[in-house]
Amino acid sequence: MKYSFKNDYSEGAHPRILEALVRSNLEQQNGYGLDDYSLNAEKLIVHQIKNQNSKVHFVSGGTQANLIVISAFLRPHESVVSASSGHIFTNESGAIEATGHKVHGMETLEGKLRPEDVQKVIDLHQNKPHQVKQKMVYISNSTEIGTIYSKRELQELYRFCQDRNLFLFMDGARLGHALTAETNDLTMEDLATYTDAFYLGGTKNGALIGEALVINNENLQEEFGFHLKQKGAMLAKGRIIGIQFQELMKDNLYFDLADHANKQAMKMKKALKDKEVDFLSETFTNQIFPILSQSQIAKLSEKFDFYVWKKMDEEKAAIRLITSWATTDETVDHFIGEIAGI
Amino acid sequence: MKYSFKNDYSEGAHPRILEALVRSNLEQQNGYGLDDYSLNAEKLIVHQIKNQNSKVHFVSGGTQANLIVISAFLRPHESVVSASSGHIFTNESGAIEATGHKVHGMETLEGKLRPEDVQKVIDLHQNKPHQVKQKMVYISNSTEIGTIYSKRELQELYRFCQDRNLFLFMDGARLGHALTAETNDLTMEDLATYTDAFYLGGTKNGALIGEALVINNENLQEEFGFHLKQKGAMLAKGRIIGIQFQELMKDNLYFDLADHANKQAMKMKKALKDKEVDFLSETFTNQIFPILSQSQIAKLSEKFDFYVWKKMDEEKAAIRLITSWATTDETVDHFIGEIAGI
C-alpha cells in the first residue's frame, strides 16, 4: 500500500478524539448543539479569541459552513467577492449560487485577496441597481494553494471592508495550519478582531468531522440557528462535533496537530530544495507544490500517491503534497530517501 | 440525573460502532464517499434490498437527506405532498421551500398519507399552469407519531403514484423501528420495490451520525453526487458514515437495535395499559403517547425527562416517551415501578 499525500483527511481522527467519544458515549445529552460538550467547546474558543461576544456554531463541513454563512448574512441582491482560486468560486459545485448569490472570482497573487482586488470588482459594478451589489469578501487562510495572510494584510483588508460596508469572512478549513506556519504573525485574537466571521476547520486537522464557525459581528448572530436547521446542518447528535472541539481546544491539541503537519511538509520541502527543485509557490503550511520532471513524477508515484497539480511545460509539472497530523516521521524519512534517488 | 425519554439520540453510538471507528482509524482512504467502507456498506444494503440497480449515498442527517432528494428530483415548478405532521412540512424550518419547492400539508389519519389524500391535492390544482404541479409524495415510516405503513398501504400508494406520474419518497429516519415493529409486514426488499427512494436512518438507531439514502428509480440516480456536494452534504471523511453503516448492516445489528428500542417501549406501553391509561394513538414502535393527568405528569417528571406532546383538555395531556437502542432493562423497570405508584 502506497502512502498517500493526496490530502489531509485520509485517516480517521487523532486518538485523543476517539477516546473522548468513547469516554462520553453513554452520557445522555440534549440534541441539536445544546449538549454540554458543544457549550463547553464554545467557551474554550471564546476564551482563546478573547471575545466574549462572539458566538460559536458547529457544522459538519466547509462547504456547508460557507453556504450557510453567506446565505444567512446577505440579502438577495448582494454578492460575495472571492479569489478565483477560492473554494466557493470553483470547488463547491455552485453551492453559493444555489442559495441565490453571485460569487465574483478575481485572479489574484498567491490565492489571496487584497483591497485593490476587491475595489476592482466594486468599480466594475457602479451601474446600480442594474448590477449586483457587493457585500462580502471571502478569503481562505491558509489559502487553497497553501499561502497565508499576514497580520498586516488582514488588517488592511478588514479596514477596507469596514470603510465600504462589506463583511469579511474567513474560510478556515486549514486555519490551524495557517496559524502555526513559521511565517505566521496572526493570533486567534486577531481573527476575532479583524473578521466578521471565520471558522476553525476540524476535518482537515485531526477531527472525524466538523468545523467551528465563529461569528464576531453581533448583528450577524441573530437567529442563526434557523439557517443551520434550514440548510440541514443542525445535527441531532451535535454532541459529536462538540466533544471533538472540546478535545481539540484543550492542551493546545488543535495547534500541535497543525504544527506537526506543517513541520513534516517543511522537512520534505527542505529535502526537495536541497535537490534544487523549484516550487510553484513558496508555502509554509502543510501543502507544498514542487515542480518535477515527468520521469521524476513517474518514479515518485511508484511509492507515493499525490495529485499532479499543474502542467508547467512539456517536460515538467507541479505536484501537490499534503501532510497531516497523521503523517509520521517514518513516512517523511521514506519520502526524503526516495527523492534522494530521483 | 433523570433519565431522558425525550428522544432516541441522547447518547452517542452503539459500542460496536465506536470499535469499528477505532479499528479502522489509521487506514488511509479516499475522501468524499469513495472509501472502501462506504462502498462496502452500499453492497450490504443493496444485498438486503435485493436490487442491484439501486444506488446508495450517505448523508449526515434527515433534513439534509430530504432537501437534497427533493431539490434533485423535482423541476422548479413541481411540488411535494406530505402529511401535515410530516417532518418536511412542519419541522425543517422551511428547508424544502428554501430550495424552491412548495410542500402541500394534508391533515391525515395517524400521520399517514393515503391515495385519496394525495388525490385531493391534485384535484385542487387543476388550473394549470396557474397552480403548482404535484410531482412527489413524501411519507415517513415510522411516522412522526410512531405509526407504520402496512405492505398493502405502501403498495396502494406506490401504484397510485405510478399511475399519476408521481415519485414516492420515504423518510426512514426511524425505518429500523418500523421494520421491526410487531405489526410490520414490510421487508427491505419491499422498500426497493415500492418506493422511488428511501433512507435508512442511522442517527436515531445507534449511529453517531448518518443516514443511508437509497435511490431505486434509475432515472433519478444520474449526477446525484453534484447535488450532495452543492448542498454541503459530501463529507471529506465520508468514511465515518460508511464504516458505521458497514457495521450496522452486518449481523443484523441495525434491526437488533431497533427491535430492542421497540421492545422497551412496548413493555412500558403494556405497563401503562395495565393501569388503564389511554393513548393518543396506537403505536408499535419506539414512540408511545400515553394520556395522563397533570398531577401524574408532574409526578413522573420528577424521575424522568420527556415531552408533553398535546394538551387533551384542562385535566389531561398526552406525553411522548421515546426509547432507543440504549434504553436498558433497568431503566424500563424503574419506569414501570414509578408508574405503579401514580
Added chain:
Amino acid sequence: MKYSFKNDYSEGAHPRILEALVRSNLEQQNGYGLDDYSLNAEKLIVHQIKNQNSKVHFVSGGTQANLIVISAFLRPHESVVSASSGHIFTNESGAIEATGHKVHGMETLEGKLRPEDVQKVIDLHQNKPHQVKQKMVYISNSTEIGTIYSKRELQELYRFCQDRNLFLFMDGARLGHALTAETNDLTMEDLATYTDAFYLGGTKNGALIGEALVINNENLQEEFGFHLKQKGAMLAKGRIIGIQFQELMKDNLYFDLADHANKQAMKMKKALKDKEVDFLSETFTNQIFPILSQSQIAKLSEKFDFYVWKKMDEEKAAIRLITSWATTDETVDHFIGEIAGI
C-alpha cells in the same frame, strides 16, 4: 360572439389611457422607471395616501409584485401567512416558494385573515429554530372571492402585526373595487397607515398592464430597485406603466372605473336576488357568485361566458360573474333580461 364575464381583463385599456400613450409617444424619456410620467404618477399616489415618506414602484403584474415584495422583505428563514384562498398560496404556481419562502395557508371566513387565524399559525410554530419563523401577513383586498376588509378589521390586523413584529402586506389587484364598494369604509390614507406595503392594481381596472406598489415602511424601502431588476420587473420602457397610472390617478379615473364595475355587478346581483337566487357569499365588489341549477347554468351559458366556480350539490353550482370598467349598460341589461327568463 358571447359576452364574457370571466374576468376583468378581457379588453384592452380605458380610452383615456390609450390617448395618453399616443400623446406622449415620441417624447424621449429616461428608462427603468426614471421617466417623468412614473415620477409624476408616484407624486399623485403619495398625495392621495397623504404619506410623503411612502415610495412607489411600478411593476407589470400581481404575481410579480407579490414575489418581489416577499423575497425582498423577508430573510431566508422567514415565512408568510395567507388565507388558503390567497393568490400567493394557491394561484401563483409556487412563485413565493421559488424565492425560498414558505406560505402558510389558513382556512378562513370569507377569504379574509383575522388576528386569530395568524395567531394559530404562530402557536403551531413555537419549536424554534426547528420550525420556520412567521414574519409577514399577506391579505388581498378585495379578496379572491370578492369580499372586502373593513377599516376596523384592517386596524386590528395591523395592530396585531405590529405587536408581533410581523409585516402586513396587502395585495390590491382589485383594490379600486374594494375602495369603491358601497360597504367600504377604508380610505387611501388608511392604506398608508395600516399596512407596511400594498399595491394598486391597474391590470384589472382599466390599464393595459401595471400595478403600483407602495412601500410605507421606510425600513423596507432601501435598495428595492435591485430586487425589481433581479426579478426581471424593471422595464426599460417603465414609462408605459408610469403614464397609465398618471392618467388613472388624475380626475378620479381609477376610482370611477372601479365604481362603474361594482355598480354593474350590483345591478346584476339585484336582478338575481329579485329572482330569489342565493349566493355563495355576499359581495359588494365586481365579483358575484350566484348559485344556479345546472339547467339555469346551461341556459345562461348560451348567451354569456363565465366560470362555474363551485359545485354545491348534484343539482346546483355557484358561478362567478365578473364585471369591469368596460361592461356596458347594454350588456348588463341584456344579462338582466336573460335571467328574467330562466
Added chain:
Amino acid sequence: MKYSFKNDYSEGAHPRILEALVRSNLEQQNGYGLDDYSLNAEKLIVHQIKNQNSKVHFVSGGTQANLIVISAFLRPHESVVSASSGHIFTNESGAIEATGHKVHGMETLEGKLRPEDVQKVIDLHQNKPHQVKQKMVYISNSTEIGTIYSKRELQELYRFCQDRNLFLFMDGARLGHALTAETNDLTMEDLATYTDAFYLGGTKNGALIGEALVINNENLQEEFGFHLKQKGAMLAKGRIIGIQFQELMKDNLYFDLADHANKQAMKMKKALKDKEVDFLSETFTNQIFPILSQSQIAKLSEKFDFYVWKKMDEEKAAIRLITSWATTDETVDHFIGEIAGI
C-alpha cells in the same frame, strides 16, 4: 431639449403598434397568452423561421426572458457560460444566480463566445462532482457592444454545443439589428436551426414592451407555461404583447425598423470616420463607439445626450451612440453637422 443617443428605448412605440392597440382595444380576448393576437403572432414567427415545431412565448423584457429560460432549462447543478460582457453576467443584478445557477463569464474578443472559450471553462471544471457542470451557452446577437455573429460562427458554436451536450441560447434583445446589419448572413431560419432557443426583442425595436421567446428544442418546451407563471411573467393581458408582435411580424415591419436604426448609425459612423475618428470596435448595428478627446466629448454633449463608455487614456474616451427606429434624418443630419465642427 437635447436629443438622446443613450439608448433605443427612449420613445414609446412605432405608430402602427399604437394603432393596432387602439383598433383591437374593445375586443374581448382570453387572458394569459391565449388571446387570438398572441396565437397569430406565434404563427407568423413560426412561418418566418420555417420550423413548425418551435413554440413561441411572449414576455415583458430581456432579463425576464433570460432568467426564465435558464432556470427552466437547467437542473440545479448546471451552469451557463457567457461572455464577461454578457447581459446575464454583468447587467442583471444577479438575476440568474437568484434562480440558483452559476454564470461563468469569459473574457472574449468583441463580446462573442467561440467554441474555444467555452472549452476553456469546461477544461477548468473537470473535478466532478466538486465543480459545477456546464450545460448551457448564452450568447447575445447583436452583442452588448454591437457586434454580430456570422452564420459560420453560429454553426460552429452550435455544433460544438451539440457535441458536448450543451444548450445554445441566444439573447436577441437587439436581434432585429443583427439580422439587418449590412455584414449579416444569418436568416430567421438559421436561428431555428442553430439554437435551442432565442428571442426576438421588441422593446428595443419599436414595441412598447415585449420579447418573443422561441423554443426550438422540443425537449425544452414541455410545461414551460408553469415557469412563466411562477416567475411573474404571465400577463393577464398577454394580448398587449401579442398584438404588438402581430403587427411587427407583418409587412416586414420588425426588420424595417431595425434596418432604419442601423442605417442612421452607419451614417453617423461614416461621418465620424471621415473625420478620422477611431472606434472602440467595428460595428454594423445601431450601436457605435467612437473614441473622442475630452474636449470633443464636452462639446458634443452640449447638443446630445450619450454615455461615456470607456476611458482610453488621460486624453480620450470611447462614447456610445445608439440609434433607434425613432431616430430621424433631421437628428442624424444635426449630429453630422455638429461633428463637422469639433
